[in-house]
Amino acid sequence: MLSFWKKRILNIFLYAYLFLNASGYAADFSFTDNTTVPTADSSGDRYIFNGDNLTLTVPDGVTLGSTATQAIINANTNSPVNPIVVVESGAVVTSSTNTIQGKASENLIITNSGTISTNTTRAINLLNAQTATITNNSGGIISSNTGNTINGDETGTTDGNTISNSGTIFSTDGIAIRFISGTTSTNITNNSGGIIYNDSTEDVVRLGGSSTLINSGTIQNKNSPSNDSIDMIDSNNTVTLKNGGKVIGIIRSTGSNNTLQLNHGVGQSYFYETAGNDMTLTDLDGNQVVQGSASSVGQGGTETIDEILGYKSINIRNFINNYKNTQKSNSVIENGWGQTFGSFLKRKSNKSNLALGYEYKNIGVNLIFPDTDRNYLLSFEAGRINFDKDHELDRLSFLYGIHTDQNNNNSKFYNEYFVIGGITLNNSRRTILTNTTTTGKQNINDSYESYEILSGLRMNNPHYIPNLGLTLNYSLTPNHDESNYFSWDLRQLTNLSFSLSDNFKIRKDNSLFKLGWIIDSRALIFGNEQDYSINGKNVTYKQDNDLTHEVSFVANAGYTKYLNNNSSFNFSIDGKLTTQNTSSLSGFLGYDFSF
Numbered sequence: 001m002l003s004f005w006k007k008r009i010l011n012i013f014l015y016a017y018l019f020l021n022a023s024g025y026a027a028d029f030s031f032t033d034n035t036t037v038p039t040a041d042s043s044g045d046r047y048i049f050n051g052d053n054l055t056l057t058v059p060d061g062v063t064l065g066s067t068a069t070q071a072i073i074n075a076n077t078n079s080p081v082n083p084i085v086v087v088e089s090g091a092v093v094t095s096s097t098n099t100i101q102g103k104a105s106e107n108l109i110i111t112n113s114g115t116i117s118t119n120t121t122r123a124i125n126l127l128n129a130q131t132a133t134i135t136n137n138s139g140g141i142i143s144s145n146t147g148n149t150i151n152g153d154e155t156g157t158t159d160g161n162t163i164s165n166s167g168t169i170f171s172t173d174g175i176a177i178r179f180i181s182g183t184t185s186t187n188i189t190n191n192s193g194g195i196i197y198n199d200s201t202e203d204v205v206r207l208g209g210s211s212t213l214i215n216s217g218t219i220q221n222k223n224s225p226s227n228d229s230i231d232m233i234d235s236n237n238t239v240t241l242k243n244g245g246k247v248i249g250i251i252r253s254t255g256s257n258n259t260l261q262l263n264h265g266v267g268q269s270y271f272y273e274t275a276g277n278d279m280t281l282t283d284l285d286g287n288q289v290v291q292g293s294a295s296s297v298g299q300g301g302t303e304t305i306d307e308i309l310g311y312k313s314i315n316i317r318n319f320i321n322n323y324k325n326t327q328k329s330n331s332v333i334e335n336g337w338g339q340t341f342g343s344f345l346k347r348k349s350n351k352s353n354l355a356l357g358y359e360y361k362n363i364g365v366n367l368i369f370p371d372t373d374r375n376y377l378l379s380f381e382a383g384r385i386n387f388d389k390d391h392e393l394d395r396l397s398f399l400y401g402i403h404t405d406q407n408n409n410n411s412k413f414y415n416e417y418f419v420i421g422g423i424t425l426n427n428s429r430r431t432i433l434t435n436t437t438t439t440g441k442q443n444i445n446d447s448y449e450s451y452e453i454l455s456g457l458r459m460n461n462p463h464y465i466p467n468l469g470l471t472l473n474y475s476l477t478p479n480h481d482e483s484n485y486f487s488w489d490l491r492q493l494t495n496l497s498f499s500l501s502d503n504f505k506i507r508k509d510n511s512l513f514k515l516g517w518i519i520d521s522r523a524l525i526f527g528n529e530q531d532y533s534i535n536g537k538n539v540t541y542k543q544d545n546d547l548t549h550e551v552s553f554v555a556n557a558g559y560t561k562y563l564n565n566n567s568s569f570n571f572s573i574d575g576k577l578t579t580q581n582t583s584s585l586s587g588f589l590g591y592d593f594s595f
Helices: 002-023 305-329
Strands: 028-031 046-049 055-058 063-065 084-087 092-097 109-112 115-121 133-136 141-144 150-152 162-165 168-171 177-179 187-190 195-198 205-207 212-215 218-221 228-232 238-242 246-248 250-253 259-263 270-272 274-276 280-283 294-296 337-347 358-370 375-387 391-406 414-434 441-460 467-477 486-488 491-508 511-526 529-534 537-542 549-562 567-578 582-594
Touching (some): 228 246, 305 337, 305 375, 305 391, 305 441, 305 467, 305 491, 305 549, 358 391, 375 414, 391 441, 549 582
Parallel strands (some): 028 046, 162 187, 168 195, 187 212, 195 218, 205 228, 218 246, 228 250, 250 274, 270 414
Antiparallel strands (some): 270 294, 391 414, 467 491, 529 537
16 A cells, blocks of 8 residues: 555655656746745756745856746736846846736736746736836847747737837847737836837837837848838837937837827938838928928938038138238239138038038138129139938039229229129038848939129228128029939028128238138028928928028238239138037138239
């Protein structure tokens, strides 16, 4: 009889041993105090919370779990609240499914700096979970092979859950983050450097209802950009795309009353393909966003035409003034005179009026050829404008015109006039954010011409009253197309400026010292609108009124050393400040020559 029971007991232990090994785990550890998994090999063990406000820490070097289901169970029959799981860098938690079982949990907190993975589906299961917080730190990995990685199903109530990602969350063949219709108030933040992706035809992130997704990192459908990256499957969701964050794959609104917000910065160009029901599109930086897709284009190339035209007019006026100063001090200029120039100009961006920040560097040469009753002007200039948001514009200008000087000895004032016009060759290169390419970006190129006429009148006073000036400038840019998406209609504009100026000279032997100033007030009087289209959708951009008026103050100082009657060595500096938050410094160190 005893032998019979011994055999039965041995068989029970044998079956239990085989079952445990077949299931892939060695033992269940139910804990009632804060616990750190031993650094010894814990492969196959499962940890079960058995109390409230407990913390389980998986330290560096530990691999917890196996091919069996559930490595960490945070809720049992006692329904503990506020469970905390910390997976440190270098630690691994793995299982075949439901690696961290957060089913029906309340206030579950998971902080991961290591690896949480599953061979199949649900690395983290949030079925009926409420107010869970998952933080995946930089370097942390949460992954699944054949299913959904973080899964928020609902048979009761699933709401108020938060996910913050700075590491990597991915599904090889499923959805990386999935909340079904009926789940509510989920808040997902993908921080800069965070990556969320899948490699399947499924969407990457699926939102339930009344939830938010903020992306500053990368959300990518690696299978194809033609698949969905984000699906707002229910209603009243808000997706915000921020800064340089990238989304690769279609943004879909299966539900209704959903909102897509763009927050990439003033002047950033983008094109996002959307699908499903209409969404409310909002650009939080004030850029003009075009419906049909979700797209916007920086207006730097068109918005700065007026401004650059005004600065070019000041440059021509300064050149004429320098020529006249040299002519009066060094009387022999018979055949011609020239001066090279270079400048650096910087404008700060302004969100309130959509002024784009940029830096403008240019070099050039101005030439003047005296004749009996007029002077002929020739100007060459090459420059590059670097806008703040991945857009640069190269400009090459050729201008030709005349200048006259009418000196009436019977008047306190004498008048001079100039008219100069020509062509500018523009070469534009911009990088846009888009969900239609595998990189999340696309390079857009454009080459086009613009035509300009600058004219000016100055009444010069030889005494102490400042000189009075009036200039009228005109620009025409024919219609042109960028290489993808963007087309621009013909634009004409005219600006008018009034100026006060004066200069002072001190001549000593073969040296000349010069000081001068200009106050210039410019206004755009015609052409403050630009018609254009994005992917065939027509729209009109109207320049903010604040950008159509500008007052510039220019101060200059120079020194000239006359080498002979036909040439001189000179140095000058011009500084400029404007009411458009623009500052510039123009410097010259060179050789003026008569020819």
